[in-house]
Amino acid sequence: MYELLEKTSEDDYDTDVDLEGKPGETITEEQVYRKACEDVGVSPISYYIRHHHDVHLNLNYRCMSPKAVKALSIALVVNSGNKLKSKDAAYFADTLSVTTNESLEKLNLRWNQIQTEGAVALSAGLRMNVTLKVLDVSYNGFGNEGVLAMGETLKFNNTLLELRLDTNHINNEGVTMLCKGMDINDNVKLLCLSNNPITVDGALRLLEVVRKNDKSNLETIRLKNVLVNETFMELLKNITHDHPQFQIETKGIGGSIVGSQPGRTDPMKVIQDYLDKRKLRLSDFFRNMDKVGNMSVPVSDFRKALQQFNIPLDLVQVEELLSKLDHDNTGAIDYRFTLPQEP
Structure with a gap:
């Protein structure tokens, strides 16, 4: 039987397995999986059978046994958190x-x-x-x-x-x-x-x-x-x-x-000066990168924008700026600070 530590529903597991194909018949992924289950001595997971054609198969936190892992591994795509x-x-x-x-x-x-x-x-x-x-x-x-x-x-x-x-x-x-x-x-x-x-x-x-x-x-x-x-x-x-x-x-x-180099220009001021010359607002600069509209911009998109606009920042200044804008190292920049503050 399938060695399971945590079972979510009876519908997730089958025991009635038909493994025999006809001579000359093309073997499907499901048949391969069922045959693997038979060989290692576990019951097929019906959730997998229903979803094995999905682009991403998610089998998180099912605590699979080694034998169940072996049967699934042939077509496994996503298997995160299964101990x-x-x-x-x-x-x-x-x-x-x-x-x-x-x-x-x-x-x-x-x-x-x-x-x-x-x-x-x-x-x-x-x-x-x-x-x-x-x-x-x-x-x-x-x-x-x-x-x-x-x-x-x-x-x-x-x-x-x-x-x-x-x-x-x-x-x-x-x-x-x-x-x-x-x-x-x-x-x-x-x-x-x-x-x-x-x-x-x-x-x-x-x-x-x-x-x-x-x-x-x-x-x-x-x-x-x-x-x-x-x-x-x-x-x-x-x-x-x-x-x-x-x-x-x-x-x-x-x-x-960073502080050891005297006369270094504040990188945010470099961006602000660049935008001022073109009569652009800092908030609009970030908003144009915000594809989702959640007041957050991926660091990778911010880097690309600096290059695309040819903003005169060297690599040291870019890293210095990112260490401030993404100080928690989340990979995203919250640009609410660019909006006018209410009195």
Whole structure:
């Protein structure tokens, strides 16, 4: 029987399974799943059967057993918060390594308990996978050994576009290990490493990937808890000259470093002066970026607007400004401060 810790409704699970197909008949995804359930000895989840054609399949917080994970892993797209353990990750590794799998493009394993052993298993499966484009393994305790395995995988995998490794106990040493793979990789566009014990030294090593690897496809690195310095910003300035599409998101520049440069113009005043010359209001500048109308603008859109309008801010000023406008590091700017204050 299906080993379940928490059952939401009787409708979620079936026991009557018809697995026999006719000779020459094309095998469907549902039949593959049902056969997998039979092989591992669990009952199929009828919710999955009803929704397996959805673009995103959400099976959050179902506390699946290892056998249930194995049966689902072939077509699994989103599986966040299911309390997966290291041994469960090995099942995903088997699935990821099957190069004939043409459906699995996005795998979300946030908030599980994969840890180092599971990270090694997943990395091994990912090495030869040819379909997966997005992998989110944030909050899983990979550690440096786990990210070492991922770095080795990145030397071989040529399809992964987004890799999210936030909150995984990865320090500067782990970053160095990961970068050995990134030094060779030419497909990853987005790399997320926020909320790890990484310092500016680790951030500098990541910049070296873009500087040294001519084939690097990196467009965005996220290190939202890392304070950087002038050395970092100078290297970033040189890199963006040759790679204008590249950006790295950090917590900002250390206050003492910014303050050490006398005569620096307040970046918000630079924007205000630019708009005043064109008879534009600051509130309208932000409102034009607010596609939702909730008085909030994504930091990424704000960066793009600065470039599109050719506002004369250097990289140091931009980071200094963002550290104030998004001081809580939410990835969004609340621009209510630009509106006229009531008396």
